[in-house]
Structures are given as C-alpha cells and as structure tokens.
Amino acid sequence: MISTDSIRTVVGIIGNVISLGLFLSPLPTFITIVKKRAVEQFSPIPYLATLLNCMMWIVYGLPIVHPNSVLVLTINGVGFFIEALYLAIFFTFAPRPLRLKIVGILAGELVFVGAVLGGVLGGAHTHDKRTEIVGILCVIFGTAMYASPLSVMRMVIQTKSVKYMPFYLSLVSFLNGVCWTAYSLLRFDLYILIPNGLGALLSAAQLILYCIYYRTTPKDEPKQNLELPQIVPANDPDSLRSMKMEK
Incomplete structure (x- = not known):
C-alpha cells in the first residue's frame, strides 16, 4: 500500500514542475521587450x-x-534567479525614471528581507517560532499576490472581454493552486493551504469568466500578454525525507 508520505512527495514534485512553468510564463513578454x-x-x-x-x-x-527544506530552497532559488534575470532585462530597456523606480523598490525589498531574517534570528530562538513568524509573512505576501487578478476580473466583467486575461496563465495558476492545496491537506500545513487554496478559487473564477465572456470578446482584438505574480509554495521537509527513504 502506498503511504501518504509517498503520495505527498509525488504531489510536491508535480507542484515544483508546475511552479517552474509559472516562473517561465512571462518569457514571451521579455522576448518581445x-x-x-x-x-x-x-x-x-x-x-x-x-x-x-x-x-x-x-x-x-x-x-x-x-530545517531539512532543500526543496524549498531549490525551487525558490530557481525562481529568484529567473525573476532577477527578468528584472535585469527590464532594467536594460527601461527609461531612466523607471530604472530609478526599480532600484528603489528592489533596495527596499532587500532591506525588508534582511530585517526579517535578522529579527527572526535575534528574537526567536526555536525553529518552530521562526517557522511561524516567517510562515505568516509568506502567507500574507502569497495571498496578496493571488488576489492581484481581482482588478483584471473586474475589467473582464465591465468590458465583457477576456482581452487582458490570458487563458493558459489562468489555467496553470489553477493547477498550481490545486496541486499545492492537495499537498497541504495530505499532511495539514496551514502556511501552504491558505494562499494556494485562495489561489485555486480565484483562478477557477478566472476560468469561469473566460468561458462566459470568450464569445463576446471582439475577434479583432488580440489578447495581450499579461503576466501576473506567481506564488511558489514552500515544501514540507517530510517530503524530502520520504524521498530519501524510498531511495
């Protein structure tokens, strides 16, 4: 009989592949740039x-x-590299005022992350407490990013056009949310469940809107590339241990 840990490991690997697809989804935009x-x-x-x-x-x-969260570091390390490459391309071809804006925001992000890391290490002396603090922050940022398509959904309803809501991005976001929601439920993990459960629901709503308004979208209006922020959930270290046991 297949154990829950084995199933969870497989789901986590699938989730990593889908998450990588989300990271690569803006590639056509940057080819155009x-x-x-x-x-x-x-x-x-x-x-x-x-x-x-x-x-x-x-x-x-x-x-x-x-501890023991190698899969967390690998997939998000890859995501960090890809997003940094996107921003480097953006910076290269952006006008000076936009470049300054990018540098300012990026500097603020680095200071914030450094402050979080320093505060957690200095103020929390157990792994459980550090996990709780950083996990809550990850949930907040992840939920905010999954909620970002709300303005686009409102536009779709107002214009009765899906011009600005790419179907495949919504579909992959839905699959990503469902996969990581299932992963979090196999061994309950609230930090993964909240943002990805919400993401699955919002992406499902986008797909429903797409089906409703696809026929009312003027055919002479090519859909635009719209790249939305993606969330990559953290993987539970138990999945890594189960992989080692299987080997």
Missing part, C-alpha cells in the same frame, strides 16, 4: 513582487529557520 528594445507599457511590479515572494520562501527554507 528584447526584440523591440523597449518595455513599452509593461510594468516591472509583478516581477518585483514575485522576487520578494521567492526571497521570503528562501528565508523560510533556510536550515536555521525551517
């Missing part, structure tokens, strides 16, 4: 937000905060 050598109307905010999210989950997965 490089070809045109201009950022046009694209905003750097989603990528700055995702970078901050990755940094917070990296802090969560550090051995001094949440």
Whole structure:
C-alpha cells in the first residue's frame, strides 16, 4: 500500500514542475521587450513582487529557520534567479525614471528581507517560532499576490472581454493552486493551504469568466500578454525525507 508520505512527495514534485512553468510564463513578454528594445507599457511590479515572494520562501527554507527544506530552497532559488534575470532585462530597456523606480523598490525589498531574517534570528530562538513568524509573512505576501487578478476580473466583467486575461496563465495558476492545496491537506500545513487554496478559487473564477465572456470578446482584438505574480509554495521537509527513504 502506498503511504501518504509517498503520495505527498509525488504531489510536491508535480507542484515544483508546475511552479517552474509559472516562473517561465512571462518569457514571451521579455522576448518581445528584447526584440523591440523597449518595455513599452509593461510594468516591472509583478516581477518585483514575485522576487520578494521567492526571497521570503528562501528565508523560510533556510536550515536555521525551517530545517531539512532543500526543496524549498531549490525551487525558490530557481525562481529568484529567473525573476532577477527578468528584472535585469527590464532594467536594460527601461527609461531612466523607471530604472530609478526599480532600484528603489528592489533596495527596499532587500532591506525588508534582511530585517526579517535578522529579527527572526535575534528574537526567536526555536525553529518552530521562526517557522511561524516567517510562515505568516509568506502567507500574507502569497495571498496578496493571488488576489492581484481581482482588478483584471473586474475589467473582464465591465468590458465583457477576456482581452487582458490570458487563458493558459489562468489555467496553470489553477493547477498550481490545486496541486499545492492537495499537498497541504495530505499532511495539514496551514502556511501552504491558505494562499494556494485562495489561489485555486480565484483562478477557477478566472476560468469561469473566460468561458462566459470568450464569445463576446471582439475577434479583432488580440489578447495581450499579461503576466501576473506567481506564488511558489514552500515544501514540507517530510517530503524530502520520504524521498530519501524510498531511495
């Protein structure tokens, strides 16, 4: 009989693959930016937000905060590298005022993450307490990012057009939320459940809106690339241990 830990490990691996897909979803946007050598109307905010999210989950997965969380560090480390590359491209082709804005926000994020890490290490002396503090912050940021499509959903309803809501991004976000919600329920983890459960619900709502308003979208209006912040949930260290046991 297959154990719960084995099932959870498989779900976690699938979740990592889907999360990587979410990280790579803005790639067409940046290919366009490089070809045109201009950022046009694209905003750097989603990528700055995702970078901050990755940094917070990296802090969560550090051995001094949440031991034996190698999968947390790997997937979010990859996400950090990808988002940093996106921002480097954005910075290269952005006008000077936007460059200064990127530098200012990025500096603020680094100071914030450093302050969180320093405060947790200095003020919390057990792994459980450190996990709780950083986990709560990750839930807050993750929930905020999953709620970011609300404005786009409102626009869809008002215009009766899905021009600004890409179907595949909504679909992958839904699969990601469902996968990590299942992962958190197999061995209850509130820090993973809250943002991903909410993300699954909001992504499902986007897919429903897409089905409703797809036919009313003018065919001569090509859908725009809209890249929304992504969340990559932290993996439970038990999944890693179960993988080692299977080997």
